[in-house]
Amino acid sequence: MEIRDKVAVITGGASGIGAGLAERFAREGARGVVVADMNFERAEGVARGIGAQALAVRCDVSREADIQELVRLARERFGRIDIYFSNAGILGRLGGVELEDALWEKMWQVHGMAHVWAARAVVPEMVERGEGYFLVTASAAGLLNIVESAPYGVTKHAAVAIAEWLRIAYGRKGVRVSCLCPQSVQTDMTRDGTGSAGINGVLTPEQVGEVVVQAMREEKFLALPHPEVAKYFQAKGQDYDRWLGGMQKLYAQHAGGPT
Template identity: 75%
Template sequence: MQIQGKVAIVTGGGSGIGAGLVRRFMAEGARGVVAADLRLEAAEAVAGECGAIALPCDVTREADIQALVQRTRERFGGVDIYVSNAGILGRMGGIELEDELWDRMWQVHGMAHVWAARAVVPEMVARGEGYFLVTASAAGLLNIVESAPYGVTKHAALAFAEWLRIAYGRRGLRVSCLCPQGVQTEMTREGGGSAGQDGMLTPEQVADTVVQTLHEERFLALPHPEVLKYFQAKGQDYDRWIGGMQKIHAQYMGQGTASRPA
């Protein structure tokens, strides 16, 4: 899909990867881009830089997502590209972490994608064209050693993106899943943890990969090419891969490094 002339919504558009995509989509000649964020002032700052528009949205509320899509339709007539990008930080820990954190992770990294799909996929399928991009993480393909809820819910994000492509990919809906490692965002300001072991990319570099992925309509968007090698190794020898991850777990958890995943 070409971005020129299209209308896009980007959640989490007030900072990080989302802000990079808002700016890049406008530079690519999009007819309209909506930077949606829980923090409206941040979204307004990004939108003001590049001629996009900003709208508030709490992706843990389906009604907010429905309102976001409806306001975009009223402004531009429809939605061509929906980037379900909003995410939250995975705090270091595992089974001992409180249920409230797990629940919020499920909402932001899981149900937010479901609710967004409910809002835009039927219209895209009806006209035979549309793009739905889920921002997961390399953690969705590989896991992450520092934060169980982050790794688990990012797996869910990837699985839902897969299901959308399986179910609607022959009905005009394009679906991709973005799976970066460390990216220079507010979430990684204090260090990338294990996610930064192959280097930290800028949001602009991630946007380059996303634009190329949309043009080629590939499923996986991998700004860090090493991730594909790790994923292939995981499939070839699962037990050996888990052993390697156990070593990384000991390294990072032993140092007390807080997780700052992409």
Template identity: 80%
Template sequence: MDIQGKVAIVTGGASGIGAAMAKRLAAEGARGVYVADINAERAEGVAREIGPVAIAMGCDVSREEDIQALVAAAQKKFGQVDIFMSNAGILGRMGGIELEDALWDKMWQVHGMAHVWAARAVVPGMVERGEGYFVVTASAAGLLNIVESAPYGVTKHAAVAFAEWLRIAYGRKGVRVSCLCPQSVETDMTKGGTGSAGVNGVLSADQVASDVVDTMREERFLVLPHPEVAQYFLNKAQDYDRWLGGMQKLYAHHSNPA
């Protein structure tokens, strides 16, 4: 897709990958960029930095009504939404089955249903026009899992699966779909450490945004800023049991570091 002249929404746009994407979309010539985030004040700062094409708006993606209001505002001002970057995410806490249901539910909402609600709001219009782009920010954890956090790994798998389904269902109706699956990126979420995700280095958010734009131009599905992930994914598919054994060793290392 050519970004020039398009209208974009970026959730989680106040920092990290979202802020970098909002800036990059504006630099690519988007005529409108909504910087949406639960932290409206920080979103406003990003929008000011971008300039006149950017508009900040508070949005809690765990609430469908917030996403509907965001899309309605963009449609009222610009007439349509061409690009939706469904990027907002949360780290939660480390752990597994012992973690409380409330945390699991929040992760399901932010990493699962938020993408569903966003697609519900924008995809019909994209189909009607015969063109649109929907980008889901998942994680390498959505392809490979992550040993430190069951809720994060499981819900990021859901994000990848939903992006796949969107591509299957709407790819021949003009809706382009890509799924971003990086390992560790320099954001607020990694300030406390990168854990196992940092094995192949920590990328800047600007590097990731550049990879997303390149993928959008080529209209490929997976965005893999860390190219090693492709090989890990292949290894998983070729010998699942061996791959699981390797992940068990990794889990043991991070659960009981020397």
């Protein structure tokens, strides 16, 4: 899909990947760009920088009502939604299954149900038109896991699975679906370091935006800004037990235990 003359909604649009994609979509000639974020002031700043075709909306994606209102406002302003970039995410805290249920639940909402609620709100109109694009930001952790944070790795797996299911269910009905799975990117979440996620270098949002736009043009499911992730994912599929052994060693190094 080409972005020119399309209307795009981007959650987590006030900074990082979301802000970078909002600006890139505008440069690609989008007719409308909706910048959605919990931080309304920063979202407004991004929208002002884009110009008259941008709209800022406060949105907490852990609430379905907020997503419904976001979609309503976008349609009210621009008439339709051609591209929905379900991008918002949270880092949480380091740790495993001992972390409290409230944190796990929040991660499920933001990295799982937010994509479900968004799809529920916009995919039917895309199917009716026979055209639309739904993008999900997961993470390399959604393909490969991450040793530092069980809630993050597990819920990002869910994000990949949701995007995959949408592609299976609606791909022949005109709805394109892509899943963005970067490793470390320069965002507010990664400012203090990313552990093993930064092993292949920290990319800028602009570099990620280039990969996303190209994936949309080619209608590829996986958008992988770090090409090494594809190699790791292939290795995982070819010898799952060996891959798990390597991850166990990485976890032991992280935890300071025996390798």
